[in-house]
Amino acid sequence: MSVADEILELFGEGGSGAYFGERVTQLQHALQSAHCAVLAHADDELVVAALLHDVGHLLGGNLHAEIGVIDHDSSCVEWLRARGFSERLIALVSGHVAAKRYLVATRPEYRERLSEASTKTLALQGGAMSDEEAQGFAASPYFRDLLRLRSWDEAAKDPEAVVPGLDTYRQRIEAAV
Numbered sequence: 001m002s003v004a005d006e007i008l009e010l011f012g013e014g015g016s017g018a019y020f021g022e023r024v025t026q027l028q029h030a031l032q033s034a035h036c037a038v039l040a041h042a043d044d045e046l047v048v049a050a051l052l053h054d055v056g057h058l059l060g061g062n063l064h065a066e067i068g069v070i071d072h073d074s075s076c077v078e079w080l081r082a083r084g085f086s087e088r089l090i091a092l093v094s095g096h097v098a099a100k101r102y103l104v105a106t107r108p109e110y111r112e113r114l115s116e117a118s119t120k121t122l123a124l125q126g127g128a129m130s131d132e133e134a135q136g137f138a139a140s141p142y143f144r145d146l147l148r149l150r151s152w153d154e155a156a157k158d159p160e161a162v163v164p165g166l167d168t169y170r171q172r173i174e175a176a177v
């Protein structure tokens with residue numbers, strides 16, 4: 001089975017589940033994130049990172065009833081690597097929670113924009129970064145992309161949005177592995 005087929009199947013099986021505490025499903029959230037990336041003229045790999053940023057929830061693991069797989073940012077790293085995704089894509093996916101912790105620490109107004117569920121999970125994810133952590137995060141070669149991905153993640157929680165389907169991303173997925 002190709003990686004794209006595997007991913008399409010994964011979303012087919014688990015994608016209809018609720019995206020914890022939000023009014024969209026896992027699949028809707030992933031598709032809306034990816035579509036935001038497309039609208040922002042992101043490169044294909046960044047679009048795929050947006051699509052897959054929460055794949056850790058679908059892979060299962062250390063499950064918390066309210067917030068899903070607790071370490072969903074890092075638990076999928078080996079899974080992505082085994083499928084041949086680049087270190088950049090892996091860094092983007094695995095850094096999307098750190099990006100939230102960075103933004104909360106450095107932009108006071110950002111915390112106000114977080115959804116209720118995202119605010120709740122923040123505490124369990126370590127809360128705002130320390131100054132030292134924030135400096136380290138800002139030095140990442142993917143810093144700008146990480147913040148862009150985070151903004152799409154935040155925007156991808158609209159229960160009314162109608163966006164292109166999963167098949168739209170098949171070629172981009174194949175090109176990213």
Ligand SMILES: [Fe+2]
Nearest residue numbers: 029053054153
């Ligand atoms: Fe997300």
